[in-house]
Amino acid sequence: MFPLNRKLPLPMNSTSSAQKWLLAATSISYVIVILDTSIVNVALAPLAATLHSTITGLQWVVSAYTVTFASLLLSGGALCDKLGAKNVYLTGLLLFALASAGCGFSSTLFALVFSRIVQGIGAALLVPASLALINSAFPESHQRAKAISLWAGCGGTAMAAGPLFGGLLIQLFGWRSIFLVNVPIALLGVVLAARIPAIKSTANRRPMDFAGQLLAIIALGSSIAVLIEGVHRGWRDPWICGGVTVAVIAWGLFIFTERTINQPMLPMKLFRLADFSAPVAVSLISGLVFYGLFFLLSLYFETVRGWSSLDTGLAFLPLTVLVTLGSFSAGILNRRFGAFWLIAGCCGLYAAGFAGLMILRENAPYWRIALCFPALGLAAGIITPVATTVVMGSIAKEQAGIAAGVLNASRQTGSALGVALFGGLLSAVEPLAAGIYFAVCLAIALSLLAGLLWITALSRNPPRL
Known part of the structure; x- marks a missing residue:
């Protein structure tokens, strides 16, 4: 995706001023990219009221961003190589700002979903460009x-703070503010990025895999569309049957293309490595159950309990604080227990936490729900950095960019699938509490499946990290 050995012609004995500006700019951009994966969930009720949306429409608002982000992420690094990381970064940041303004001023559901798609394009450019800039500016390991x-x-902090920050903004300024707040932050990132020297790459540039990229968009987009619209239209609807056919053909052609061309955006041979395929699978399932949980509980708090966006954001604090704690303690825990047992244990924590949520009913006391949040938050916070460490240790250095792109894409794909699956259950099963019950059962099963996949794949040769 992007080379790791490009050097910025700056003094590296200590952190230089240019390095500080670069790190500030890239961190700001990553904050708004991650913020928009969680902040929208606390705006579901006011969004539905203003735009007259059903659960299906809300699924599209959340998933349009993550599906676009996931499907384009693998090509972002190749664009960095062709056009320059700084150019791609600035383009992505300006596109994200423009799309955020479009979201904030949307008067119809279609306009909001379209603007969320453009946001996803901007995010897919920003993340690999940010990593390319950091890798170039900091050659010392x-x-x-x-x-x-x-x-x-x-x-991680942005993801954790998203629900509370979003709830506060909505309480004070309305739901449009959660998108409009991105605009000044993105423009600040542009000002900071303007101080970054251009990076000249001497590495070989990877060609764009246009066929693979197009097939990835069609395959992922049609899959999510089928899952979201299937409940609403009916599984025997001609459009749904056609969507299933398109998805199956697109996935088949994508795998065939990536296996046969010389320089694919997703080298399929990497999945032969258990240290690569197992963390990717666990990351996908983790993203699915965690962000599916966010969507599910947001609807529960705002629809079943009738809570405000701010109250919903506050209700998520025991979850999001533990996500942050898990992220920052993952390195220490990994050194103490090892990645094999740590991720296996986190899959168990997921299952236990979701099992506790089976008591969700309209009159369930909040404290009983909150008791489940620490287990879920810790599991989500620990899995991401530990899985990243395992993946990066499993591949050659020159493939680090591709590996990072695959891992991030798997998380975003899981997020989109979680919203589609959990939202579909909520739409299909009445009353809402019954739909939540079945969604929680699905989350338990998937968490146990992730643990089984991890243990089965790596039990003979656990990663030594």
Whole structure:
């Protein structure tokens, strides 16, 4: 995706002023990218009221962003190589700002979903460009590790703070403010990024895999569309049957293309490595159950309980605080227990936490729900950095960009699938509490499946990290 050995012609004995500006700019961009994966969930009720949307429409508002982000992420790094990381970064940031303004001023559901798609395009450019800039500006491994940790930490904090920050904004200024707030932040990132020297790459540039990219968009987009619209239209509807056919053909052609061309955007041979395929699978399932949980509980708090967006954001605090704690403690826990047992244990935590949520009813006391949040938050916070460490240790250095792109794409794909699956259950099963019950049962089963896949794949040769 993007080379790791490009060097910025700056003094590297200590963190230079240019490095600080670069890190500030890239961290700001990552904050708004991650913020928009969680902040929208606390706006579901006011969005539905203003735009007269059903659960299906709300699924599209959430998933349009993540599906676009996931399907284009693998090509973002190749664009960095062809056009320059700084150019791609600035383009992505300006596109994200423009799309956020479009979201904020949307008067119809279609306009909002379209603007969310453009947001996803901007995010798919920003993330690999940010990593390319950081890798180039910090050639020393210990400096680069600290820089990436800070960059990732900002994203984790944004994800954790999203529900509360969003609830506060909505309470004070309405739901449009959660999108409009991105505009000044993005423009600040542009000002900071303007101080970054252009990076000249001497590495070989990877060609764009246009066929693979197009097939990935069709395959993922049609799959999510079928899951979202299937409940509403009926599974025997001609459009749904056609969508299933398109999805199956597109996935088949995508796998065939990536296996046969010389320089695919997703080298299928990487999945032969258990240390690569197992963390990717666990990351996808983790994203699915966690973001599906966010969508499910947001509707529960705002629709069943009738809580405001601010109250909903406050209700998520025991979950999001533990996500942050898990992220920052993952390195220490990994060194103490090892990745094999740590991720296996986190899959068990997921299952236990979801099992506790089976008591969800209209009159269930909040404290009983909140008791389940620490287990779920810790599991989500720990799995992401530990899985990343395992993946990065399983591949050659020159493939690090591709591996990072695949891992991020798997999480975003899982997020879109979670919203589609959980939202579909809520739409199909009446009353809402019964739909939540079945969704929680599905989350338990998937969590146990993730643990089984992890243990089965790596039990003979656990990762030594």
